Amino acid sequence: VQAHILGIITDKGFETDFAKSLMEKAGVDYTTSAADIDQTVANRIEKEIMQELRVAGLFREIPVIAGATVLPMQPDSNPATFQTTGDTSGNLEEYGAVDAAFDVQQVILNAYRLISSTYIDNDTDEQILIALLPMLVDAVARAHARAVDGMIINGAGSIDGLDTYASITDSTLSIGGSALLTAAGLLDARQVMGKYGMNPRDIAYVVSQNGYYDLLDDAGFQDINEVGSDIAMKVNGTVGAVYGSQVVVSDSFPAEAAGTPAAFAVNIRNYVIPRLRGIKLETDYEVMA
Numbered sequence: 001v002q003a004h005i006l007g008i009i010t011d012k013g014f015e016t017d018f019a020k021s022l023m024e025k026a027g028v029d030y031t032t033s034a035a036d037i038d039q040t041v042a043n044r045i046e047k048e049i050m051q052e053l054r055v056a057g058l059f060r061e062i063p064v065i066a067g068a069t070v071l072p073m074q075p076d077s078n079p080a081t082f083q084t085t086g087d088t089s090g091n092l093e094e095y096g097a098v099d100a101a102f103d104v105q106q107v108i109l110n111a112y113r114l115i116s117s118t119y120i121d122n123d124t125d126e127q128i129l130i131a132l133l134p135m136l137v138d139a140v141a142r143a144h145a146r147a148v149d150g151m152i153i154n155g156a157g158s159i160d161g162l163d164t165y166a167s168i169t170d171s172t173l174s175i176g177g178s179a180l181l182t183a184a185g186l187l188d189a190r191q192v193m194g195k196y197g198m199n200p201r202d203i204a205y206v207v208s209q210n211g212y213y214d215l216l217d218d219a220g221f222q223d224i225n226e227v228g229s230d231i232a233m234k235v236n237g238t239v240g241a242v243y244g245s246q247v248v249v250s251d252s253f254p255a256e257a258a259g260t261p262a263a264f265a266v267n268i269r270n271y272v273i274p275r276l277r278g279i280k281l282e283t284d285y286e287v288m289a
Contacts, residue, residue: 183220200244
């Protein structure tokens with residue numbers, strides 16, 4: 001990964017001294033293995049980003065082939081009718097409807113570019129760049145992960161986040177510290193979800209850092225020692241559970257102020273994230289005064 005990034009920065013590909021030494025030690029011929037190496041590098045950087053994700057790891061990703069993809073949605077239906085004779089009129093309809101029509105809905109998945117860029121002086125020595133490479137890889141992964149997690153919570157541009165979709169419960173926390181986030185407060189938020197809050201395994205609580213510290217003082221919050229470590233292995237960032245539902249801490253919450261959220265209760269099966277393409281590293285030479 002580092003040799004690949006160094007080659008992009010210096011515009012030498014795998015002809016840098018650093019890359020040549022790695023290839024020689026590994027016994028790899030880049031000419032015949034270029035495609036495999038480039039794919040391995042892209043996959044490795046994606047894994048670095050995935051390790052930094054906290055909130056996004058909760059949701060399923062759907063591969064798409066276009067910037068906008070129509071996803072058909074099947075609504076719930078009203079019960080069928082018990083009769084001794086046939087029903088001459090259509091009675092299959094959406095749940096709660098009375099128009100005798102079953103209207104299939106749709107959601108449009110929009111894929112956006114996620115870009116992280118930096119500038120490096122043209123006269124920077126290759127040996128200095130080698131020392132910076134681990135930090136660059138880590139910084140790129142962290143930058144992309146924070147952008148995705150922040151988008152899910154707060155939205156970004158035309159993208160709506162949980163803060164837009166979520167209904168506000170009656171629980172109000174005092175910024176002064178007299179009211180704390182509790183497991184009971186999270187359960188109140190889950191109860192507002194109705195049928196979408198029935199299965200605790202489908203529910204996740206996303207809490208702010210201060211909210212997490214409040215939960216540590218609450219007897220209703222179960223840590224990993226009580227619920228087991230299998231949850232934490234499945235979802236990176238999970239630190240415990242409340243009534244069987246996982247709790248994830250995020251640093252992407254807005255600064256505390258009147259009307260800002262402290263936690264979200266979300267049915268993770270109700271949301272998906274589209275993925276159009278993988279990671280691509282590019283360089284551009286710019287002459288500036």
